[in-house]
Amino acid sequence: RALWLVLSMLSLSLLLVVLGAYTTTRAESLNVTGYMSGVFLTAAIVFLSFGVIASFLCLMIDGVGVLLNMDVRPLKAGRCQYYSSGSSYVYENFYTTVPCWNLRESCTMTVRSGTCYCCDLYNCAGDYMNSYFEFVGVQSCEEVFTLYILIWTLTGVNLVAFFTGILTAAVLGNI
Template identity: 45%
Template sequence: MPSPPAPGPLALLDTTGFARRKRTSLWSVGSLLLVSALILTIGLAATTRTENVTVGGYYPGIILGFGSFLGILGINLVENRRQMLVAAIVFISFGVVAAFCCAVVDGVFAAQHIEPRPLSTGRCQFYSSGAGYLYDVYQTEVTCYSFNGKCQLKVRSNTCYCCDLYTCESTEPSPTYYEFVGVRSCRDVVHLYRLLWVSMVLNVLGLCVGIITAAVLGAFKDLVPLSQMAYSPPPPPQVLYNPAQQILAYTGFCPSPPTVPTCSSYPLPLQDHRTMPHPALEGAPMDTGAPGTRDAAQPA
């Protein structure tokens, strides 16, 4: 069964068109790399602002950044460009999904669980342990006043708390954060609120830029310049198979048949049969005497 033909390039471009497409791809991947770096920086700044508020907006920055790095490598490669760009598109696709999820989570958390009005008007208090160290843990009870009376609230050291957001009569946990642990002042909470919205906007931007970059890389991975096709090596010799003779031969590599020596056309020299000794007389002694000598030697 003949093997299926290898998939060829979808488009052949000249040197100018290929360079223009390459430059466009580099701009797209560079923009995505810049956006992913901003997502990672803002996300880490937001998640390290407090101890009791965990933000996961920096994960898309890691995935998109790695995909952008693979894309830059794949664009500048010649041999394995298609494989590297396919891997970059896969990572960018996962990063796009993660950016969408984190944008929704950060936006909902900032809108539902943080109330900036008491923080911006100065109605929240900051409790410090008094020792001057951020990581010294102390605990105290503060008095919060409400419409029906007052109640006690346990607060750790280095905590910004808002009695306006704490309901003394309710036994269920408040949907809004009324205390933020591990901050230096209540201004850090305001910064956290702003960082969450910035992280959400950057994730939405990373979502859009990631989709555009994946589309650009998907179109670029199948482009081949004409100069590369002109200087490509020739295909290997084709193997021919003859079922009748059961012989495999390479076209152009079949050895020439050995030459058979032929008889010389010159006549052989003739020999004189009179000078050649007879085989039957080779062992007999030669008689050189006279004819009467042998009879005289014999006794009478």
């Protein structure tokens, strides 16, 4: 049982690293930390407690910190726009000023090329709402949905790694 648990933890760790690295590179303005637990678990399979703690922290940071502040309702309703400079390069530093409006006011917002922005979530007064209102480095607003699903998947794998790590540490401690 101990060998199977250690092998499953190693597999989960590698999955976390690969999925986390892929998710992190999908958008420039959204930081994802879920892969760090996989790095800790892979590097320190003997010191499982570091990986278990890292899984829990990544679960809290991504699951609570990022996902609860990522409102996809304006995206689903089609109220977000995508700005591209017209070139084939996503990461060019072309900026433009776009009109932005929400239920209370209207203003202008400066966005960079390769950005999906949601005026519904942007506060024109300058202090931003808790939600993310722009996603820099994406190729379309539909890609933000993929990012949302990837972060939820990464959070779920971290939850499985957390409980599997506790179980593995208990079995190994019993031996």
